[in-house]
Amino acid sequence: MVLKVSEIPEEEMMLSGTRLCSGCGLQLAYRWALKALGPKTIVTNPASCSTVCGGVGGYTPLKVPVFYCCFETVAANAAGAAAALKAKGQDKDIVVLAWAGDGGTYDIGFQGLSGASERGDNFIFACVNNQAYMNTGIQRSGATPYGAKTTTTPILGKQQMNKNMLKIMEAHGLSYIAQTSTSHPRDIYEKFQKAREFNGKGVRYIEILGTCPPGWGFPTDKSIELARLAVQTGYWPLLERIEGKLVISSPSKRYMDKTKRKDIREFLKGQSRFRHLKEADFKIWEDYIDGMWEGIRLELEKQGDL
């Protein structure tokens, strides 16, 4: 079932010349997501870095229709677009993509997402999680992880854990949930393709770790390396939940074994937002990762997949 590179279409839905920062993880994710979904995609996008990506004054690098919307409304917009497609009998050929940041998903946009998920509105919701309000200048969000310094947690770093969004979405009983990372473009591609195949099965939720050089504090050429470290340390497992069933994606399977995981310090020490962390903080991160994998192990065992 491994996707051959030759099967990936050459056509890009995002052209060069975006306004994103160099080394931006989001840009890569956006490009691969659109490549997977193809030209018959309508995107709705709330206030976020992706709005900047779309260009200003009517000139855009995006080759698919995009309608920008208010910060909190992306899921409701997607729901309305999906209803319109159904009314017009075009819901089979055209896919609606709600493309939001973590603020527009975890925080201000959550009510709409929860409502649409419960109703089973027909669209893909993608959250590029760069772990803070990057577009407004790196303020903390519900997705910001423990310890991270942001402009609203400037001295101590964030004192709370991030929300467990995958669990929250799981509780909504979605047909398809996936987690992926900008270090694994093929994984992004496959997961968006699968989400497209689930057309007609309500909201499909995909979360992508979006590395952010200015927000996380690392040199622009380390973007992919850090995204990969997030996977290799076990912090960011690539996974799917298909009709409720948990599936660990192949790049992450080996990290079931704790000894295969790289030290989380490698991921944390490469970023200035974590520079102030102490041994006790690393322990909190380690416990977080161990706890997460223990949960995964128990669930796979229950499913009979171990």
Add this chain to the structure above:
Amino acid sequence: MPERKVITGNHAAAYACKSAGVEVVAAYPITPQSPVVEKISEFVESGELPNTQFVCVESEQSAISAVIAASQMGCRVFTASSANGLAYMYELLCWAAGSRLPIVMCIATRALGAPWSVWTDHQDAFSVRDVGFMQQFVESNQETYDTVLMSYRVAEDPRVYLPAFVSYDGYILSHTTMSVQIEDDDKVREFLPPLKHHLNLTDFDNVHSVNPVTPPGLTIRPEGNTPGYYEFRYSMQKAHEYSIEIVEEVAKEFGEKFGRYYGNGIYKSYQADDAEVLIFAVASVASESRGVVDTLRNEGLKVGLISLKLYRPFPIEHLRKAFSKAKLVVVFDRDVGYGVEGILCAELKTALYAAENRPKIRGFVVGLGGRDITADQLIGGVKLAVQEQEIPEVEKNTHVEFIGVHLEELGFKKEEF
């Protein structure tokens, strides 16, 4: 065949949606608007509206967002709300107008909290006067049905492309049954043909990016220049200005086709031709004023009424003509521009500032939060205004007068008011 039904104002709005063949409806319940949502759901579930999608959203914010999106897909859409729900939509109302979407939306008017009230006044409708929607007030359930149809026609006119509110009083119309003629679908279709939208994102031959970040200045590019925010907003104001004559034109055509006229489509006048004193009001207050005019005429006072139908755009020219012979205008506002005076009163003063005939204008606030407005109160207001019209101190008065506030019963002494 047209059908005569005895229905509430909310159901009249729902039947208008059915007649208009709306394609996507999204709404959230709030008293007193809820029966609109219920009735449309019934139409959809029973198969009476087979091509309509109803999105049963989790908030007003999502309701308006969903119809904004559906409109951008080229669909005819509808939503409705009241008071706090309408306020919760505020950001998106601006967005709908800025996107030039021909959305029609009903407001079953209700007082805004706090404190909680579910009863009517016009504060909610007037509070959204500057979002960029057109807005009409109505006085009967038939007028609600007809005005929704006319509003679609105007909103979808390529010379306009603006969203529109149709506001009817909570309870007084929303929950009161009246006889309403529901027109034949084919005849409605002749008057209101299928929407030809300026925007349809499902047209993949013409891919659009809608509402991107738009800088203060023009974007100058070899491929062609694009407007700045300022130009977009200028065109919105122009559309409002042009739409007045289209509202009038559409009302005339509607009258010719269906035999029902609402004044000139801009305002309805009652006993106004020879009137020296004119009452100026909207909706329920205007309705109540009709009997008041009769009573005062019997007493020998030459009183008339201008019931404003089109509130946004504000029909300044028409109002200058309507008040060109009056000596005194008495404005009854069921709303307050807090810190100023009744909103309708303040706006009429602005409109008549450059008029050749400038009547004296006396404003009163009445019936906030559903406080009953009696004919006697309105008569009292008119008589007081007539009595004091030559007193300069009264004209220069800067505090707002409320009719029907009961303070003495609460233990206050008159001189403390």
